[in-house]
Amino acid sequence: MSEIFNPLNALENIQAFLYAGGNVLVIIMVVTFIMWALLLERLMYFSFAAGGFEKKIKREWAARNDHSSWYAKAVREKMISEVNAGATQNMAVIKGLVAVAPLLGLLGTVTGMIEVFNVLAVTGSANPKLMAAGISKATIPTMAGLVASLSGIIMVNILDRAAKKAARVVSEDLEVE
8 A cells, every 4th residue: 555655656656547547537637737727826816916916906096086087987997807807817717627627537438438348349248357447447537527627616616706805805995986
């Protein structure tokens, strides 16, 4: 059991896992890496850049003399929209990748089952040893797609709440007279 967690064997374990899951698992891995790169970018934005951008918008609003005219209200809406656009940047792509991950897992299930049926057709019997590779290629991508999607859904919800909060706070702070 300790050999599984040995860092020296990590690359071999990953290669064995990808081989057992088939080609679709490689695609799921790439999609997951892209999704998490975008999620981390959003986390970095909310951790470091969002607060400064919101303060800049508030300073610009406070520096204005006019807070009550139609034009001032339009400028206020523009500023709130800029905060919202910054907070929700790349969220549509992330949500798309979250939705695609389980579908790719389903594709892996179908391709694995095709391999199982191919073994049945070629050998003419249900030999469990021959069918095992196809069954693993059917189940591992499904699991990987679901895990990737679940982790993405949790982070998307957290980021959506942060984006709504940022827009709400700026909207409340930009007072109209």
